[in-house]
Amino acid sequence: MAEDKSTPNPLAEIDPVIHAPSRLNIITNLYVVESADFIFLRNLTGLTWGNLSAHVSKLVEAGYIEVEKTIVNKKTHSVASLTKEGRRAFEEYKEKMLEVLK
Amino acid sequence: MNTQIDLKSTERNSFKLATYADGVNDITLGLTMILLGFYNFTREVFGVAVNILFFFAVLGIIIGLLIFFKSRLDPARIGVVKFGQAAQKRLKVAVTITSLLVFLTGLTWYLSANRYFLPRPASPGSAWLGTYGFDLLIALVVLGVFSSMAYALDLTRFYFYGALLGFAFLDIVPVSLQDSLTQIPLALAGLLIVGIGVYLLIRFLDKYPVAEAEEGI
Numbered sequence: 001m002a003e004d005k006s007t008p009n010p011l012a013e014i015d016p017v018i019h020a021p022s023r024l025n026i027i028t029n030l031y032v033v034e035s036a037d038f039i040f041l042r043n044l045t046g047l048t049w050g051n052l053s054a055h056v057s058k059l060v061e062a063g064y065i066e067v068e069k070t071i072v073n074k075k076t077h078s079v080a081s082l083t084k085e086g087r088r089a090f091e092e093y094k095e096k097m098l099e100v101l102k
Numbered sequence: 103m104n105t106q107i108d109l110k111s112t113e114r115n116s117f118k119l120a121t122y123a124d125g126v127n128d129i130t131l132g133l134t135m136i137l138l139g140f141y142n143f144t145r146e147v148f149g150v151a152v153n154i155l156f157f158f159a160v161l162g163i164i165i166g167l168l169i170f171f172k173s174r175l176d177p178a179r180i181g182v183v184k185f186g187q188a189a190q191k192r193l194k195v196a197v198t199i200t201s202l203l204v205f206l207t208g209l210t211w212y213l214s215a216n217r218y219f220l221p222r223p224a225s226p227g228s229a230w231l232g233t234y235g236f237d238l239l240i241a242l243v244v245l246g247v248f249s250s251m252a253y254a255l256d257l258t259r260f261y262f263y264g265a266l267l268g269f270a271f272l273d274i275v276p277v278s279l280q281d282s283l284t285q286i287p288l289a290l291a292g293l294l295i296v297g298i299g300v301y302l303l304i305r306f307l308d309k310y311p312v313a314e315a316e317e318g319i
Contacts, residue, residue: 035184040120042181042313043310
């Protein structure tokens, strides 16, 4: 059966990288601050280290967040912040979701 | 289901966690009120000039110690966050307004404690207002300052602090008690606030243990 291309499905335009609940949680929390370290993000999102690491990696791969790692007291200290692209992608995501849900 | 992403609420949650979750600010506030509560007593012991030095020295020690503890406690337990420029600007405006209001309240308190506002001879029509009107004004200012903070930061306990300190300030104009005892209600209110702060601190230490190394990252 041929696909009807006259009425595009708005859901198809939703960014799947942001749409996953855990990643949306991370990106929303980073959107309202300039930067936050992983301890702060873990406390706010309630994710485990493993989950946080996996979702952050996906967001880094997509170019939405950047992570700066330093060594503090012989421990890795990672600070994440939203890139310009990530900020734009999140704003676009909000608009698209409003369109879908109106 | 609420489909809205409430960014203001998210920002407020971040701010609350970074600033007020550990109870340290409550302890500072409570200790400052206790210090104010004993101001007249220490003045009788040390004299006016030494007492002012004593007051600011102790206040400096309280604030210094609590900033030190906060800097030791928070990064390892809740992490570090840097707020955006817009939030920092709002924070500066809030801090400036609060500082101004606190200064005005402190000045009013100081003038009251030094009997600049003794009850005036009451005329028949304004007896109650002449005696309690100024106390009431101070209480309303205190309540207003804390309620504004409570509303802006979504911190319910600050409404309680406003009401508590407002009531304590109601008793500040010397009426029948000895000078050195007139501010005891303020010290008691401060003690209660310190108690709440200690409870919050214990809960904070329990809820946010020192974070282990960033596993798998």
